[in-house]
Amino acid sequence: MIEISNLHKSFGSNEILKGVNLTIPKGKVTVIIGPSGTGKTVLLRHIIGLLRPNAGKVMVDGLNISELAGAELNDFRRRFGMLFQNAALFDSMNVYDNIAFPLIEGYRGRKLPNIPKIVAEKLKLVGLQGIEKKLPSELSGGMRKRVGLARAIALEPAIILYDEPTTGLDPVMTLAIDNLILSMQQELNVTSVVISHDIDSAFRIGDQIAMIHGGRIIECAEPKEFRNTTNPIVAEFLTAGQQKVNRHGG
Numbered sequence: 001m002i003e004i005s006n007l008h009k010s011f012g013s014n015e016i017l018k019g020v021n022l023t024i025p026k027g028k029v030t031v032i033i034g035p036s037g038t039g040k041t042v043l044l045r046h047i048i049g050l051l052r053p054n055a056g057k058v059m060v061d062g063l064n065i066s067e068l069a070g071a072e073l074n075d076f077r078r079r080f081g082m083l084f085q086n087a088a089l090f091d092s093m094n095v096y097d098n099i100a101f102p103l104i105e106g107y108r109g110r111k112l113p114n115i116p117k118i119v120a121e122k123l124k125l126v127g128l129q130g131i132e133k134k135l136p137s138e139l140s141g142g143m144r145k146r147v148g149l150a151r152a153i154a155l156e157p158a159i160i161l162y163d164e165p166t167t168g169l170d171p172v173m174t175l176a177i178d179n180l181i182l183s184m185q186q187e188l189n190v191t192s193v194v195i196s197h198d199i200d201s202a203f204r205i206g207d208q209i210a211m212i213h214g215g216r217i218i219e220c221a222e223p224k225e226f227r228n229t230t231n232p233i234v235a236e237f238l239t240a241g242q243q244k245v246n247r248h249g250g
């Protein structure tokens with residue numbers, strides 16, 4: 001469904017992506033792991049057409065994203081739900097308005113659907129019924145992520161992109177978000193791409209795990225195979241992740 005080929009991206013003389021190749025299958029969870037600053041967010045932004053590559057392309061259902069612009073690109077983006085790294089809710093708007101926002105935008109010029117009903121449904125899906133009137137400042141970090149997710153799925157996207165959905169959350173909330181990602185995939189049959197630097201999370205939710213390093217995908221495999229990697233860089237990253245867990249008593 002998503003085919004990334006030979007993707008190159010530089011900012012000035014800083015070359016971040018040096019020929020990324022990755023196939024993201026439909027209806028599955030693909031987790032992309034790697035140390036911070038390696039270009040995971042940059043890669044995700046190419047998938048949704050927020051950044052343009054210097055070379056290479058991203059194909060989604062046979063459409064070359066890098067060649068879309070204007071209304072075409074906007075239409076295309078509607079297939080995606082994106083949960084940004086810091087869940088970026090509008091602080092001055094309550095939960096209802098935050099989730100209604102993409103609906104009102106998405107239906108501009110057309111007959112609006114029953115927005116209160118959709119907002120209530122999406123909140124129920126993320127386990128937060130009845131909090132429409134609350135302001136983001138009244139919510140915990142985990143709740144804000146879940147509201148961000150409710151907003152991301154408001155337009156029923158076929159593909160959901162998650163940028164570090166569990167960073168900064170405690171283990172209990174991390175597990176809750178992981179389960180939510182799985183239930184989105186199971187109940188809505190979406191294709192999910194999850195950026196993470198949490199190894200445990202990656203193994204819990206991934207149908208396929210890819211590791212980015214040095215501007216390229218250096219390993220991409222099903223979890224079992226990934227764990228038995230023969231690539232020393234991947235093995236070291238996995239070991240380091242495990243030690244971190246042990247140190248924290250997890």
Ligand SMILES: Nc1ncnc2c1ncn2[C@@H]1O[C@H](COP(=O)(O)OP(=O)(O)O)[C@@H](O)[C@H]1O
Nearest residue numbers: 011014016034035036037038039040041042043
């Ligand atoms: N819009 C931009 N302009 C210039 N440099 C950028 C931009 N976006 C990202 N970078 C640089 O690209 C590198 C990778 O960033 P990023 O994709 O955010 O890493 P991460 O893997 O932690 O998500 C960083 O060095 C960052 O400074």
Ligand SMILES: [Mg+2]
Nearest residue numbers: 040041085163
């Ligand atoms: Mg990032």
